[in-house]
Amino acid sequence: MTENDQDKSIRRLAGYAAVIERYDLDVIPNWHRSLVAATGTHRLDSIGGAIEEVYPSKYWPGDTLGDHLEFALKYDGTNLAILAKLFQEIEEKDILAYVRSKPTGKYARRLWFLYEFLTGKRLPLDDLKRGNYIDLLEPDKCYTLTPPRQVRRQRVNDNLLGDSRFCPMVRRTDAFRDFEMADLPERCRQMVSTYSPELLKRALRYLYTKETKSSFEIENIRPTSTRTERFVALLQLAEQEDFCRKEQLIELQNRIVDPRFHESDYRLSQNYVGETVALQKEKIHFACPKPEDLADLMEGLTAAHKLMDAGNVSAVIHAAAVAYGFVFMHPFEDGNGRIHRFLLHNILARRGFTPEGIMFPISACMLKNPADYDASLEAFSRKLMLLVEYSSDAEGRMTVHNDTAIWYRYIDMTPQAEALFRFIDQTIDMELASELAFLASYDETKRAIQEIVDMPDRQIDLFIRFCLQNNGRLSARRRASHFYSLSDEEIVRMEQAVQSAYGNSTSSNG
Numbered sequence: 001m002t003e004n005d006q007d008k009s010i011r012r013l014a015g016y017a018a019v020i021e022r023y024d025l026d027v028i029p030n031w032h033r034s035l036v037a038a039t040g041t042h043r044l045d046s047i048g049g050a051i052e053e054v055y056p057s058k059y060w061p062g063d064t065l066g067d068h069l070e071f072a073l074k075y076d077g078t079n080l081a082i083l084a085k086l087f088q089e090i091e092e093k094d095i096l097a098y099v100r101s102k103p104t105g106k107y108a109r110r111l112w113f114l115y116e117f118l119t120g121k122r123l124p125l126d127d128l129k130r131g132n133y134i135d136l137l138e139p140d141k142c143y144t145l146t147p148p149r150q151v152r153r154q155r156v157n158d159n160l161l162g163d164s165r166f167c168p169m170v171r172r173t174d175a176f177r178d179f180e181m182a183d184l185p186e187r188c189r190q191m192v193s194t195y196s197p198e199l200l201k202r203a204l205r206y207l208y209t210k211e212t213k214s215s216f217e218i219e220n221i222r223p224t225s226t227r228t229e230r231f232v233a234l235l236q237l238a239e240q241e242d243f244c245r246k247e248q249l250i251e252l253q254n255r256i257v258d259p260r261f262h263e264s265d266y267r268l269s270q271n272y273v274g275e276t277v278a279l280q281k282e283k284i285h286f287a288c289p290k291p292e293d294l295a296d297l298m299e300g301l302t303a304a305h306k307l308m309d310a311g312n313v314s315a316v317i318h319a320a321a322v323a324y325g326f327v328f329m330h331p332f333e334d335g336n337g338r339i340h341r342f343l344l345h346n347i348l349a350r351r352g353f354t355p356e357g358i359m360f361p362i363s364a365c366m367l368k369n370p371a372d373y374d375a376s377l378e379a380f381s382r383k384l385m386l387l388v389e390y391s392s393d394a395e396g397r398m399t400v401h402n403d404t405a406i407w408y409r410y411i412d413m414t415p416q417a418e419a420l421f422r423f424i425d426q427t428i429d430m431e432l433a434s435e436l437a438f439l440a441s442y443d444e445t446k447r448a449i450q451e452i453v454d455m456p457d458r459q460i461d462l463f464i465r466f467c468l469q470n471n472g473r474l475s476a477r478r479r480a481s482h483f484y485s486l487s488d489e490e491i492v493r494m495e496q497a498v499q500s501a502y503g504n505s506t507s508s509n510g
Helices: 004-009 017-023 063-077 080-089 094-102 108-117 174-182 184-192 195-218 225-237 245-258 291-310 314-330 334-350 364-366 370-385 405-409 414-452 457-468 474-480 488-502
Strands: 012-014 032-036 045-046 049-056 149-151 156-157 272-278 281-287 391-392 396-402
Touching: 012 017, 012 063, 017 032, 017 080, 032 063, 063 094, 063 281, 080 108, 080 314, 080 405, 094 108, 108 156, 174 184, 174 291, 174 396, 174 414, 184 414, 184 488, 195 334, 195 364, 225 334, 245 291, 245 334, 272 396, 281 334, 281 370, 281 396, 281 474, 291 314, 291 405, 314 370, 314 414, 334 364, 364 370, 364 414, 370 414, 414 457, 414 488, 457 474
Parallel strands: 032 049
Antiparallel strands: 012 032, 045 049, 149 156, 272 281, 391 396
């Protein structure tokens, strides 16, 4: 046996990993797993998207539950779902003994608060009478509310992003720091400032339509012109109205789905996301919350939205937590995905992240990068499905047999928020930039053609479109059917005007 093998054989689990093993908890694993080795040095490994950290022996916290929970808060972060599951399993005296042993310690006070927050039970302890207030979450490690809510009982600053009904967690990672330093809104404003207000006004209509068609196409739906116009009209309201309230969400659902599938309340049946793989056989990708849990979860979601709206949370973090939270709740039978993507625009616009008069066609970026979009959803759904006990009948009706509400209440939304930042970054640099450049080139081409031949606007539009569909040249068939009155010289000069603006390539925006 090598020295490395010996080191591995005497590593002991610490923090959440130790607690999960000790109490045989069936949970979504924490993003960070800790072990303590008897020998060796500090090391860090990335395993399957999670971080495994091995600490030297001096880090061993001790053997009690309190020892490992304190270690977990120090080194593994705050995982509300694991703590909630643990607190269902342990006896009150187990946590009480730890808090009483360090009544003014910051980790004991945090665990005391979290026990009461997650269980709704009050420990038989007197309120603290003295001492400084401490932050529940460390703002340099997680996104938090500011100012926090001061809780006198434990003298804790509650800076969580939600309440006990729905409380997402987003960790501060290197990716977030890079995106924040890039200042995406300012980068977008600088790009937009190079175009005229008239062109931007025209571009907005294109962007609304592009976003609408992309959002439907993600779900393989081809909307009628009426449904497209309705969704465009909703996007135009995104800057003005807060849609993340029950009445508005129901109205939103009614306005974007087929009238036959309008709903007057949240669903009362179990639904899921899946696909038919054989006759009477469904492959289940995602099980939604049980209908009896949904009302409470959705009230928590809208409450968290209000907290983040007023709590100085990054607009992108806010949008990701609410919009992805919504699609994971799946409160309606139809329209959930489109509402989820609409809420991204609604929050980014109302929070001023999107420059006024501009919209990011994020769905177009998601449509072009389906693997990345699916990965942002599966970062939660794949782990969740390992914990859901369900059955389905011959008609495809699902029944969930175990209690699953905890997993939807306390989601680590870090992967989803990182994905949204990436989509916005790509949207600004590709979708938005290309749309504005296309329209600017279009205006330039149109002016040049009008100087050659004074044609009606509709004819000029057709000429440009036909050339863009044919590598910058007008086909003989199109010329014979639409432009037979033009001379050879005029056609050549007009083609050169198109090629000068766009090059000899077909435009995706044509």
